[in-house]
Amino acid sequence: xxxxxxxxxxxxxxxxxxxxxxxxxxxxxxxxxxxxxxxxxxxxxxxxxxxxxxxxxxxxxxxxxxxxxxxxxxxxxxxxxxxxxxxxxxxxxxxxxxxxxxxxxxxxxxxxxxxxxxxxxxxxxxxxxxxxxxxxxxxxxxxxxxxxxxxxxxxxxxxxxxxxxxxxxxxxxxxxxxxxxxxxxxxxxxxxxxxxxxxxxxxxxxxxxxxxxxxxxxxxxxxxxxxxxxxxxxxxxxxxxxxxxxxxxxxxxxxx
Numbered sequence: 001x002x003x004x005x006x007x008x009x010x011x012x013x014x015x016x017x018x019x020x021x022x023x024x025x026x027x028x029x030x031x032x033x034x035x036x037x038x039x040x041x042x043x044x045x046x047x048x049x050x051x052x053x054x055x056x057x058x059x060x061x062x063x064x065x066x067x068x069x070x071x072x073x074x075x076x077x078x079x080x081x082x083x084x085x086x087x088x089x090x091x092x093x094x095x096x097x098x099x100x101x102x103x104x105x106x107x108x109x110x111x112x113x114x115x116x117x118x119x120x121x122x123x124x125x126x127x128x129x130x131x132x133x134x135x136x137x138x139x140x141x142x143x144x145x146x147x148x149x150x151x152x153x154x155x156x157x158x159x160x161x162x163x164x165x166x167x168x169x170x171x172x173x174x175x176x177x178x179x180x181x182x183x184x185x186x187x188x189x190x191x192x193x194x195x196x197x198x199x200x201x202x203x204x205x206x207x208x209x210x211x212x213x214x215x216x217x218x219x220x221x222x223x224x225x226x227x228x229x230x231x232x233x234x235x236x237x238x239x240x241x242x243x244x245x246x247x248x249x250x251x252x253x254x255x256x
Contacts, residue, residue, distance in 0.1 A: 014066060014124060015093030017044035019193030020143065023223035024090055024230050029057030029077045031231065034083060038064040038075050039093065066093050066114075066120035076127040086131040088234040089123045092143040094161075097196055102156035110157060117161035122168060125183075128214035129176055137180030139234040142169050145183045146249045162187075166245050173243035182242040184233045186239050189249025190214070191221040216251030 004005060011028045015021035016037035029035050029052045037059060039045045045061040052059035064075045081085055094226065095116040096108055121142055132138030147155055148162035166185055173183040190211050229248050232238055 001111060005231070006088070008214045008220075009033045010036070010079070010085055010088040012036045012038065012079065012086060012089040012124075012128070014038045014064070014089075014091050014120070015143075016040055016090075017048045017061070018195075019195060020188065020191060020223045020226045021092040022048055024092065024227040025059065026052060026057075027224065027227040027231055028088075029055070029059060033088075034058040035060070036067070036075075036079055036083075037061045040065050043161050053131045055256035066124070067115045069123060072123045072127065074122070076131070077222060080131070085135045086128060087135065087138050087168070089124065089138070089140045090123050090143070090230050090234075090254075093231065094143055096199070097157045099155060100157070101153070113157050113161050114164075117158075118168070121165055125168070125172060127182060129172070129179075132181050133176075133179050138182075139232050140172075140181065140183045141233050142183070142185045144169070144187045144245055146187050146247060146252050148185070148187050148245065149201045149247065169245065170243045177242055182233075182238070184238075184242060185240045185245040186226060186229050186233070187245050187249065188223055188226045189247070189252040191223060193223060215249070215251050219250065221248060221250060 007030055011033040013021050013025045013035060016025040017039040025035050025037050025048060035052060037045055037048055042063045045063060049059040049061040054131045058138060062075050062078050066072060092117065093111055097102065097113045128140055142165050144165040145162040147159040148166045169183055169185040176183065226248055229246055231248065233241065
């Protein structure tokens, strides 16, 4: 790719060792960014960083459990030490709980999903916003979901966490717009990722057919298609877009 929209920009991707995060890390690197990948699984994180370097890109993997405030603090200390600034951030790390009705989750299950899907996003944003204020501006994209716009039986915990991400995105965008910080969210539909593969392994062809039937385009999204939206939202082409939640769902949810 000849376009270098992110030449020498410093970009953080959480959950950047797999699925949508990995595809987005590669996309930023191809366009010249210095990419920091934060994730729990060290082997996959190191591999992603090395693959980016092998194609001539710049990447740094920082092993980070985003459930732990101390590790998030260490992540941003490492970014400050190596680069001294942060231009863009994609808060993408997340988890999918077991499908149950609302009253059947335990407090421990609730706390686990909220810690990963919501609290970790908020904790990262605190650091990102501070660094971007110091740099004179920046762009943040958070990962919500098509579930952040609706609700489906058996997904109450996941759905509530993704609604919360949209609310956090909108309010923070209002609060920091005058600091030249744009904050948006992407809401992917069903995307071909390792997380989806694990779901399909449990649900089989019946679940796969049900998922495809929900999507007018008749296929799952590819991670690169979500990555394209993230790069657009962080770019100058989207310089007047903030507080928005972009649905990338192949028409999912449009049928009545």
